[in-house]
Amino acid sequence: MTDPTPTHTPATGDPIVVNSLDLPTEFDPTDTTDPYTTRIASLLQRGLFRYDAKGKSVPEVAQTVETTDDRVYRVTLAEGWRFSNGEPVTADSFVDAWSLAADPAHPRLRRDLFAPIEGFVPSADLQPTTSPATAPATPPPGSKDRPTGRSPRLAGLTVLDGRTFTITLSRPHPKFDQRLGHAVFAPLPDVAFTDPAGFRRAPVGNGPYQIEGAWTADGDLRLRPNAAYTAADPAQNAGLVFRPYSDPAAAWRDVEAGRLDVLDVVPTHELADYQGRFGERAVNQPVGVTLGLVVPAGAPHWSGEAGTARRAALSLAIDREALAREVFAGTRTVATDLAAPVVEGHSRDLCAELCRLDRDEALSLLAGAGPPPGGVSIAYADDLDEGPFARALCADLTSTLQVTCTPREYLTAQALAEAVDAGRESGPYLARHQMDYPQLESFLVPRFALGALTNDSGYADPATDAALTRAATATPPERIPRFQAVQKDILETLPVIPLVNVHATAVSSASVSGVRIDVFGSPGYTQIRRP
Structure with missing residues (x-):
């Protein structure tokens, strides 16, 4: 088979155009199982760790996470982290974010990831009638009321100072820290609590990218590099455009034509020969x-x-x-x-x-x-x-x-x-x-x-x-x-x-390089470059 000939050639410095499914109307990575929202969240927000291409936890905001008994973890944050609006990332940013995501008053789909932490109310114990409009918050033992918009803190989370907090689990849980690279464990800025609706429309994060404009479920979602991010995984491109496709065949036509730089799901009817057509730019990876x-x-x-x-x-x-x-x-x-x-x-x-x-x-x-x-x-x-x-x-x-x-x-x-x-x-x-x-x-x-x-x-x-x-x-x-x-x-x-x-069955256009797929099936977006 011959290599597809593009009809569109992006200019040097153009953002990288990648595919996605339809996105939710608002940004809330704690309340979705959509993989593309989770991927975008990991680009906008960074927690204590991130995962490398093989799934190994790599420190991000964490300077150290230490435990001697697999039950109490002492977290020390690295210095200098800030959100894209200039606000410093602190221990409170983490503890308040995690407590919000685990709040039994407003159950979110990702809350069960916090289940090992002391004071967590099991989802099985939640009343079926629980809803954001009617359910009262049930503070865990030992928690205190928080400022406006903040949930009662999980009993197992204790802030020691601006850069230090402890995580106490209900019982020893070896390798608990390995889950902390998931996007749901990222910190949140003050605006997420003082103006949650505004935050869901225009997220503020501490990751390698930030939203350009506002979150949208209609059409392209644009991200640009976040100048406040100075850690080890910076954007190596001018930005990303997530383009939603409900028709896999349309995405395939666009990547062949050069209008789409990376397609991470090859349509079923193209699987038989896509590797022959795209050669080294094709991926088939468990x-x-x-x-x-x-x-x-x-x-x-x-x-x-x-x-x-x-x-x-x-x-x-x-x-x-x-x-x-x-x-x-x-x-x-x-x-x-x-x-x-x-x-x-x-x-x-x-x-x-x-x-x-x-x-x-x-x-x-x-x-x-x-x-x-x-x-x-x-x-x-x-x-x-x-x-x-x-x-x-x-x-x-x-x-x-x-x-x-x-x-x-x-x-x-x-x-x-x-x-x-x-x-x-x-x-x-x-x-x-x-x-x-x-x-x-x-x-x-x-x-x-x-x-x-x-x-x-x-x-x-x-x-x-x-x-x-x-x-x-x-x-x-x-x-x-x-x-x-x-x-x-x-x-x-x-x-x-x-x-x-x-x-992962993926292809990329000749106008980009550095396309690698990680163990979760996601392209390493920060590393995609234009030649």
């Missing part, structure tokens, strides 16, 4: 993302013993090897557990019994449980280009189980998520899970802990929940085996049917 089939626990015909048997029948009817080869042209690998192969503790055989292809056993299980009335539907997000896979998956199920299988399209991943949250989508649906930090627990706790706000399947088992806590707080030699044991128990009922491990 990352910390999995694709599974979520079956909501309370959905009609999918609960109880019969529901478990039907889920097992679905799993055993799927030819994962053929789907990875024929639909994804070898840019996916067969899932063998609930985690991606990039993390320590991933197992090649943990789901061997239920993730294999066994058509006879699948038919036998379905015959015993009875087919779901009306057949099977597989919901998917069109902007993630999941249609070809959903159709191939349905063909597998129809052929093996002799049931009607119907792909059900949602135009965007956001629309599908909203339908699931509202209970309008009760059938199986395709869902990607991207790790928050590079550890096995990040594939398990957010999805299967009791009441976790990102537990989309509704999986609820007190024994499993207790086992997850024991695994998370175990000493390092015991952590991985304990998490694997919990995962084996979860897989017995298949609240999420593992399908494939996702690769």
